[in-house]
Amino acid sequence: MTSESLQASRGTHDIWGTEIRLWQFLEQHARRILGQANYQEIRTPIFEATELFNRGIGEGTDIVSKEMYTFTDRGERSLTLRPEGTAGVVRSLIEHKRLQQGVQRCWYQGAMFRYERPQAGRQRQFHQLGVEVFGSDDPRSDVEVIALGLEFLEALGLSHLTLELNSVGDPEDRQRYKAALVDYLTPYASDLDPDSQVRLTKNPLRILDSKNPATQKILAEAPQLPEYLGQDSQRHFERVQSGLTALGLAYELNPRLVRGLDYYTRTAFEITTRELGAQSAVGGGGRYDQLVQELGGSATPAVGWAMGLERLVGLLQKRGETPAPDLDFYIATQGEGTANLSLQITQMLRRHGLRVEMDVSQSALGKQIKRADKLGCQACVIVGESEVATGDITVKWLATGVQELVAFPSGFSDSAVWRQKLRPNP
Ligand code: ATP
Ligand code: MG
Numbered sequence: 515m516t517s518e519s520l521q522a523s524r525g526t527h528d529i530w531g532t533e534i535r536l537w538q539f540l541e542q543h544a545r546r547i548l549g550q551a552n553y554q555e556i557r558t559p560i561f562e563a564t565e566l567f568n569r570g571i572g573e574g575t576d577i578v579s580k581e582m583y584t585f586t587d588r589g590e591r592s593l594t595l596r597p598e599g600t601a602g603v604v605r606s607l608i609e610h611k612r613l614q615q616g617v618q619r620c621w622y623q624g625a626m627f628r629y630e631r632p633q634a635g636r637q638r639q640f641h642q643l644g645v646e647v648f649g650s651d652d653p654r655s656d657v658e659v660i661a662l663g664l665e666f667l668e669a670l671g672l673s674h675l676t677l678e679l680n681s682v683g684d685p686e687d688r689q690r691y692k693a694a695l696v697d698y699l700t701p702y703a704s705d706l707d708p709d710s711q712v713r714l715t716k717n718p719l720r721i722l723d724s725k726n727p728a729t730q731k732i733l734a735e736a737p738q739l740p741e742y743l744g745q746d747s748q749r750h751f752e753r754v755q756s757g758l759t760a761l762g763l764a765y766e767l768n769p770r771l772v773r774g775l776d777y778y779t780r781t782a783f784e785i786t787t788r789e790l791g792a793q794s795a796v797g798g799g800g801r802y803d804q805l806v807q808e809l810g811g812s813a814t815p816a817v818g819w820a821m822g823l824e825r826l827v828g829l830l831q832k833r834g835e836t837p838a839p840d841l842d843f844y845i846a847t848q849g850e851g852t853a854n855l856s857l858q859i860t861q862m863l864r865r866h867g868l869r870v871e872m873d874v875s876q877s878a879l880g881k882q883i884k885r886a887d888k889l890g891c892q893a894c895v896i897v898g899e900s901e902v903a904t905g906d907i908t909v910k911w912l913a914t915g916v917q918e919l920v921a922f923p924s925g926f927s928d929s930a931v932w933r934q935k936l937r938p939n940p
Contacts, residue, residue: 525630525638535840536830540670540823544623544643547666551658553619553645558602560625564592570601570777570809574717581628595627599644599820600777600802601809607648608811617649623823635790635825644799646818648806653750656781656801656817657757663785663797663819664763672829674788675796677763680771681751682719682782683743685804691742692718702732722770738769750780773798777805781817789829796829797821842893842936844886845872848879849899856897859907859926863895866929868936887912892936 522528529537545555564584571578583595596602599622607613607620623643630636645662647655660677667675682688696718699706703714707726714721722733743751758765765783773782782800790796799819806814843863847856860872871889873882879896886894896908906919907926920926 523638525632527637533827533831536827537823540643540826540830541623543670544621544666547662547669548621548645551619551662553621553662556603556606556620556622557624558596558599558606558622561593561595562602562605564594566601566605566809567594567597570604570805571598572717572777574713574720576720577628581630583627583629597626597628599624599626599642600646600805600818603644603646604648604806604809604811604816608806608809613648613806613811613814617647617655619645619647621645633792635792635822635828637824641823642820643823644818644820646816648814648816650817651750651801651803651815653753654757656750656754657761659799659817659819660754660758660783661761661763663799663821666821667785667796667826670826670830671833672787672789672796672826676786676788677758677765678768678771678784678786679755679758679765680768680782681740681743681747681754681780682772682778682800683739683747684779687742687744687747688719688739691737691739694737694742695719695721698736699732705732719772722772733770739772740767740769747780754781773800777802777808779803783819785819785821787829789832790825795822796825840869841871841889841891842868843870844882844889844891844894845870845897846879846882846886846894847873847897849902851899851902852897855902855922859895859897859922862923862926863932866932868929868932883910883912 564582567582568578573579577597582597585593587593603620603622607618612618621644624641625639626642627639629638632638645659647659664675664677683691696714699714699718699721703711705728706714706721707724707729710721710724710726710729721729724730724733740751755765771782771784772778773784778800780801780803782798784798785796786794787796788794797819799817801815801817803813803815806812806816845856845860847853856872860870863870871891873885875882875885879898883894891912894910894912896910898908901907901922905922907922908917909920910917
């Protein structure tokens with residue numbers, strides 16, 4: 515009797531093989547770019563108290579109202595798998611009193627969970643890379659985080675990127691705008707799509723985000739958020755734009771851009787690409803000067819972004835990015851008497867810092883050499899009974915087919931010799 519085989523849950527996927535190398539490459543790239551700007555990595559727990567997200571993200575948002583993975587643990591606590599990274603980072607900085615220690619720059623990377631309808635570029639477990647700067651309302655910190663995001667993407671070789679920019683104002687500005695928007699939309703209420711009708715009372719700004727054509731048409735004549743900005747937000751917005759221009763970064767103003775989370779103030783932005791089809795947003799972020807206070811900390815301005823890593827990996831795959839070969843040597847063996855010698859050669863080469871796989875398949879020599887080729891090894895070390903007897907080991911260079919005899923152990927002990935013979939590691 516065979517038992518039924520198990521599959522990964524809907525909206526999740528396994529990452530391995532050539533794909534994992536793209537992930538590792540992305541992670542290294544992030545470490546380098548963000549390290550240069552002195553951002554510190556932070557790793558917060560995957561689950562948090564549900565209340566953190568209810569308060570932090572906002573009850574009226576899509577995430578909190580229908581996308582969270584919430585469960586009760588055995589101690590009757592309501593916990594939620596994090597749907598985004600910022601709330602947890604803020605909770606941590608408040609808890610460890612780090613916000614009293616001047617400006618804090620940090621970044622995170624990891625799995626996020628949202629109950630969404632899975633499709634290309636949209637999963638239930640996905641990964642985000644994010645940055646946050648706490649403790650500064652200087653428009654230059656907005657510019658710095660935006661520039662870092664663009665730098666990160668451009669250094670990956672991604673093009674066709676568009677930076678969309680808006681200001682959602684201070685809470686008072688938004689209050690005035692909200693009232694004007696509701697005044698304008700109410701007479702059309704019955705023509706709005708059902709989601710937008712609900713939002714009209716719950717969260718009217720989110721209607722701006724609707725993709726429904728009828729709603730879009732009504733919105734065309736609606737009052738626009740930037741016209742409602744107070745003097746301070748207006749000035750902040752101008753200085754952000756001026757900073758971006760000074761760095762030669764192009765942007766498109768999008769007065770309808772509001773972000774999915776409730777906590778944004780002033781700057782809001784999104785980075786999109788034409789290369790991704792329907793799920794065109796690579797990432798987005800903005801300023802969130804209210805969130806720290808909302809979560810029980812002292813008033814602390816902040817700005818940040820998050821990017822979807824699946825979408826970046828997808829872009830790299832589409833471009834046919836081929837990760838570099840993984841291995842320098844393959845140790846092929848033939849005959850029982852070669853066991854210890856193959857172990858010793860493997861250890862010696864690894865201690866030189868070389869990348870070595872030892873065959874343990876016990877298959878025919880020809881098959882072992884084929885595997886070495888397939889793995890992208892530069893050379894195959896062949897250890898047979900005659901090699902054990904003479905101490906002269908055959909090394910076959912796979913690109914040329916040239917073979918040489920190397921004495922064991924003397925010929926293997928000098929790492930400089932091997933480094934010279936090998937193509938440089940990528
Ligand atoms: P969208 O409008 O595409 O749902 P969002 O506004 O919900 O995006 P954010 O919360 O701003 O997204 O997350 C930042 C980035 O994370 C997005 O731009 C996207 O690249 C990625 N992302 C968001 N949700 C998912 C998901 N379910 N699967 C894969 N990537 C995602
Ligand atoms: Mg979403």
